[in-house]
Amino acid sequence: MELYNFSLEELWQRLEKGEVSSLEVTRSVFRRIAEVDNKVAAYLEIDEKGALAQAEAADERRRKGEATSPVTGIPLGLKDLLSTVGLKTTCGSRMLADYRPEYDAAVVTRLREAGAVITGKLNMDEFAMGSSTENSAYKATRNPWDLKRVPGGSSGGSTAAVASATAIATLGSDTGGSIRQPASFCGVVGMKPTYGRVSRYGLVAFASSLDQIGPVTSTVADAALLLKVIAGHDERDSTSVNLPVPDYYSNLKNDIKGLKIGVPKEYFGAGLDVEVESAVRLACRQLATAGASLDDVSLPHTDYAVATYYLLATAEASSNLARYDGVKYGFRAESADGLVDMYRQTRAQGFGEEVKRRVMLGTYALSAGYYDAYYRKAQQVRTLITRDFDEVFAGCDVLVAPVCPTPAFAFGEKIDDPLSMYLSDILTIPVNLAGLPAISVPCGFTKNGLPIGLQIIAKPFAEETLLRVAWHYERMAEWAGRRPELNGEAV
Amino acid sequence: MDYEIVIGLEVHCQLLTQTKIFCGCSTHFGNPPNQNTCPVCTGMPGALPVLNRKVVDFAIRAGLATDCQITPSSVFARKNYFYPDLPKGYQISQFELPICVDGHLDIEVDNQKKRIGITRIHMEEDAGKLVHPEHVHGVSYVDYNRACVPLIEIVSEPDMRSSAEAVAYLKALRDIVVYLGVCDGNMEEGSFRCDANISLRRWGAPELGTRAELKNMNSFRNVQRAIEYEVERQRDILDEGGRVVQETRLWDVDRGVSALMRGKEEAHDYRYFPDPDLLPVVVDEAWVEKVRQSLPELPVARCQRIVADFAIPVADAEVLTADRAMADYFEAVVKLFPQPKAAANWIMVELMKFLNEDKISVTQCPITPQGLADLLGLIGDNTISGKIGKQVFSKMYSAADNDPRQIVEDQGLAQMSDAGELAVIVDEIIDANDDKVKDYQQGKVKLFGFFVGQVMKKTKGQANPQMVNSLLKEKIG
Ligand SMILES: [Zn+2]
Numbered sequence: 001m002e003l004y005n006f007s008l009e010e011l012w013q014r015l016e017k018g019e020v021s022s023l024e025v026t027r028s029v030f031r032r033i034a035e036v037d038n039k040v041a042a043y044l045e046i047d048e049k050g051a052l053a054q055a056e057a058a059d060e061r062r063r064k065g066e067a068t069s070p071v072t073g074i075p076l077g078l079k080d081l082l083s084t085v086g087l088k089t090t091c092g093s094r095m096l097a098d099y100r101p102e103y104d105a106a107v108v109t110r111l112r113e114a115g116a117v118i119t120g121k122l123n124m125d126e127f128a129m130g131s132s133t134e135n136s137a138y139k140a141t142r143n144p145w146d147l148k149r150v151p152g153g154s155s156g157g158s159t160a161a162v163a164s165a166t167a168i169a170t171l172g173s174d175t176g177g178s179i180r181q182p183a184s185f186c187g188v189v190g191m192k193p194t195y196g197r198v199s200r201y202g203l204v205a206f207a208s209s210l211d212q213i214g215p216v217t218s219t220v221a222d223a224a225l226l227l228k229v230i231a232g233h234d235e236r237d238s239t240s241v242n243l244p245v246p247d248y249y250s251n252l253k254n255d256i257k258g259l260k261i262g263v264p265k266e267y268f269g270a271g272l273d274v275e276v277e278s279a280v281r282l283a284c285r286q287l288a289t290a291g292a293s294l295d296d297v298s299l300p301h302t303d304y305a306v307a308t309y310y311l312l313a314t315a316e317a318s319s320n321l322a323r324y325d326g327v328k329y330g331f332r333a334e335s336a337d338g339l340v341d342m343y344r345q346t347r348a349q350g351f352g353e354e355v356k357r358r359v360m361l362g363t364y365a366l367s368a369g370y371y372d373a374y375y376r377k378a379q380q381v382r383t384l385i386t387r388d389f390d391e392v393f394a395g396c397d398v399l400v401a402p403v404c405p406t407p408a409f410a411f412g413e414k415i416d417d418p419l420s421m422y423l424s425d426i427l428t429i430p431v432n433l434a435g436l437p438a439i440s441v442p443c444g445f446t447k448n449g450l451p452i453g454l455q456i457i458a459k460p461f462a463e464e465t466l467l468r469v470a471w472h473y474e475r476m477a478e479w480a481g482r483r484p485e486l487n488g489e490a491v
Numbered sequence: 492m493d494y495e496i497v498i499g500l501e502v503h504c505q506l507l508t509q510t511k512i513f514c515g516c517s518t519h520f521g522n523p524p525n526q527n528t529c530p531v532c533t534g535m536p537g538a539l540p541v542l543n544r545k546v547v548d549f550a551i552r553a554g555l556a557t558d559c560q561i562t563p564s565s566v567f568a569r570k571n572y573f574y575p576d577l578p579k580g581y582q583i584s585q586f587e588l589p590i591c592v593d594g595h596l597d598i599e600v601d602n603q604k605k606r607i608g609i610t611r612i613h614m615e616e617d618a619g620k621l622v623h624p625e626h627v628h629g630v631s632y633v634d635y636n637r638a639c640v641p642l643i644e645i646v647s648e649p650d651m652r653s654s655a656e657a658v659a660y661l662k663a664l665r666d667i668v669v670y671l672g673v674c675d676g677n678m679e680e681g682s683f684r685c686d687a688n689i690s691l692r693r694w695g696a697p698e699l700g701t702r703a704e705l706k707n708m709n710s711f712r713n714v715q716r717a718i719e720y721e722v723e724r725q726r727d728i729l730d731e732g733g734r735v736v737q738e739t740r741l742w743d744v745d746r747g748v749s750a751l752m753r754g755k756e757e758a759h760d761y762r763y764f765p766d767p768d769l770l771p772v773v774v775d776e777a778w779v780e781k782v783r784q785s786l787p788e789l790p791v792a793r794c795q796r797i798v799a800d801f802a803i804p805v806a807d808a809e810v811l812t813a814d815r816a817m818a819d820y821f822e823a824v825v826k827l828f829p830q831p832k833a834a835a836n837w838i839m840v841e842l843m844k845f846l847n848e849d850k851i852s853v854t855q856c857p858i859t860p861q862g863l864a865d866l867l868g869l870i871g872d873n874t875i876s877g878k879i880g881k882q883v884f885s886k887m888y889s890a891a892d893n894d895p896r897q898i899v900e901d902q903g904l905a906q907m908s909d910a911g912e913l914a915v916i917v918d919e920i921i922d923a924n925d926d927k928v929k930d931y932q933q934g935k936v937k938l939f940g941f942f943v944g945q946v947m948k949k950t951k952g953q954a955n956p957q958m959v960n961s962l963l964k965e966k967i968g
Contacts, residue, residue, distance in 0.1 A: 081537075099536070204536040209767035236541060237539050238539065238542065238770055239770065315764060316764075322579065322581055323579045325573060328533060339575070366764055367762060
């Protein structure tokens with residue numbers, strides 16, 4: 001088996017034993033990139049030279065017997081909204097086409113200090129707004145399982161890279177499902193940690209009260225290892241929480257006997273694909289055989305989640321994106337006539353359609369006379385949605401549900417119908433509103449060979465339980481480790 | 492027609508913290524453009540604000556000094572608008588839940604005491620500033636050194652009824668923030684700036700009239716002039732049967748007029764909402780108490796105490812306590828030389844004259860409280876006269892020499908108090924002015940001063956004046 005096909009966990013163990021070098025692993029990954037990324041198009045920027053230097057440094061570190069971490073010498077890719085010194089950080093937007101940050105995001109600093117190898121920057125929907133990665137200003141990333149279909153979004157580059165083995169693992173960000181939904185479409189593991197678990201410093205903001213960085217990996221154990229490296233308190237992010245970071249990996253094998261699993265009935269409603277439903281129901285039964293108990297539960301305010309989310313997220317985005325004004329950095333429209341015209345033209349030309357749509361929605365929701373009816377009301381509903389989860393979690397440890405009502409859809413299928421695109425996040429959004437940790441683990445394939453994802457949701461800061469349940473499930477799943485063949489022509 | 496004038500003031504104070512409100516950059520004034528900046532205060536993508544707790548301390552101080560309630564959980568909000576000096580496209584301020592509410596400040600105008608309500612005090616960040624290079628047309632630069640420098644905005648109730656009251660309120664407020672050490676109070680440089688909301692209404696009318704907002708008044712004098720100008724402008728409109736429209740006007744200091752800046756329809760919709768990057772500012776009782784303990788005695792209280800303890804006139808006490816450092820200096824001198832009246836006189840007459848001439852503050856005064864106390868001691872025990880004292884003072888000041896005894900010794904300035912020696916001189920003067928003695932004795936009593944002057948001239952001013960008086964009285968009646 002090629003080195004690029006190994007999990008992070010296996011490579012870590014082999015590197016520690018000296019069976020392989022980081023340089024060999026890294027070269028293998030770049031061979032793979034050269035081989036398949038023209039089809040998948042996960043990368044926006046590839047940094048082979050930098051990566052090889054980092055690989056050599058990691059090997060040197062091991063040779064000298066210096067402290068290492070599970071990611072030392074492991075080739076990892078980053079979603080292109082994580083600030084990186086030396087690499088462009090475009091956020092998939094024309095607005096930041098040539099933007100090179102002068103500082104590293106907190107998670108990037110942690111990875112660099114741990115000796116990780118950074119392969120490059122991954123494609124995404126512009127400013128993380130979208131569910132298909134079609135909103136990137138640069139390219140369309142393809143789903144490695146079916147090149148005619150979208151990888152999901154907004155972290156489509158991050159999940160397609162892991163699925164096509166052009167990175168051992170990657171980081172994405174999840175505001176309304178942007179890690180879990182593409183992870184389910186691409187048949188990989190994608191996790192959104194509790195809000196506050198991972199520092200947002202240097203993550204280019206879409207919706208600050210919802211954004212959270214998380215790992216995208218090929219196995220649950222890899223997610224546990226990578227989360228440990230990036231999690232923890234950071235004084236530069238006021239919303240980062242000062243709680244100890246447990247050793248998620250060592251605790252994976254503790255059994256799940258007696259664990260109470262809730263199955264929220266609202267997540268199995270109209271519009272749920274039959275194949276998705278049966279795969280998820282089967283997964284529930286499998287968990288029961290491992291000793292967990294299953295109970296039907298209700299989250300009554302689920303129906304309001306999408307509306308609530310699209311008011312709050314767009315309101316925050318309208319303000320967060322105000323800084324792209326052509327004054328300090330990034331794109332500036334030429335031949336503007338005066339200051340106001342410079343703002344207008346810069347933002348009209350620099351932003352794509354979806355970003356402009358959301359900035360307008362959010363601006364409207366915050367406007368005088370509408371604030372109470374929209375923004376304030378949405379905040380109140382957010383509280384109700386959070387309370388739903390609090391009540392349910394009083395009686396169970398985790399919830400299981402589908403990630404997305406459907407498997408991956410085709411290019412162009414929803415791009416002209418924003419509402420139907422928004423509804424593909426219907427099962428992931430409530431988790432962001434409540435700030436909870438959740439994961440997408442592969443739980444089977446449709447008849448057409450498209451991956452299906454199982455969503456597991458836990459209490460705040462219960463990532464340990466979340467990962468443990470996911471790991472036990474993964475052990476029982478026959479398709480774990482299946483890789484796409486990348487046959488067929490890209491569209 | 493006669494109208495009631497209604498004025499409310501919004502005052503911005505730049506806080507004297509070492510670092511900015513949401514990042515670690517220096518607040519030092521006068522550095523090269525964009526030197527005091529980082530990803531946070533230039534609004535780089537992904538950078539996040541972290542609150543400087545010192546700013547909260549300062550805001551609580553201002554709140555306690557104006558009898559405000561301190562909000563247990565206040566919230567930062569984003570004020571959204573576009574301008575090149577605003578790096579993020581929004582200013583982080585406070586809106587629905589400010590740190591302090593419901594305070595007041597007492598003022599006195601024409602011996603009438605009045606209480607002015609303070610609606611709220613909130614914390615916020617300053618913006619940068621635009622730089623327009625000379626001789627280059629159509630180009631602007633932005634300097635973000637001032638971006639993210641902490642401010643508090645103190646908003647009054649519309650309780651003032653004349654420009655004099657507005658100025659009295661502003662002066663009292665400035666004294667307080669300077670005393671508290673939270674702001675340097677400099678109006679010309681803009682670290683203490685004021686906007687005024689002004690409206691007129693018929694006497695007895697229940698509702699307020701439509702107000703205009705005035706900006707850009709950089710001195711107490713200009714605040715007064717601008718308000719008076721605005722009152723006249725509105726009075727003319729109303730007298731002619733017109734209606735005042737809500738607008739923002741800019742005061743032109745040079746021309747002494749105000750001009751329209753923007754009308755109501757151009758008013759920004761700031762779309763305030765709670766800043767999701769910052770947690771609510773939770774201030775518990777213990778924090779408030781800690782700040783309360785650290786509060787200095789405020790000008791009004793200190794003035795009252797000085798009048799009571801030292802028996803000096805109210806007017807003098809007001810002068811001495813207008814500046815906290817001056818009041819400290821005065822009290823330090825009195826501690827070393829317990830004659831408050833003499834100390835007050837010397838400080839208000841001599842010391843302030845020198846300081847004013849050099850335009851320096853008392854903290855930079857070359858004469859220490861100890862030096863001045865020693866000098867007053869020499870006058871008090873008749874080693875030197877008051878007149879010589881002024882000479883010694885001048886010498887001490889110019890040479891930064893705080894040993895007046897040595898100066899008196901070196902320059903032979905000690906007072907002549909030997910009765911025998913003085914008697915000889917007095918006799919000499921009497922003998923040499925026979926005719927004047929006769930005139931005096933025949934009733935030209937004014938000539939007594941002439942004799943004293945002659946003795947002083949002979950002794951280069953060092954004769955003890957009391958002794959000279961009694962010797963002369965003795966000898967010429
Ligand atoms: Zn800064």
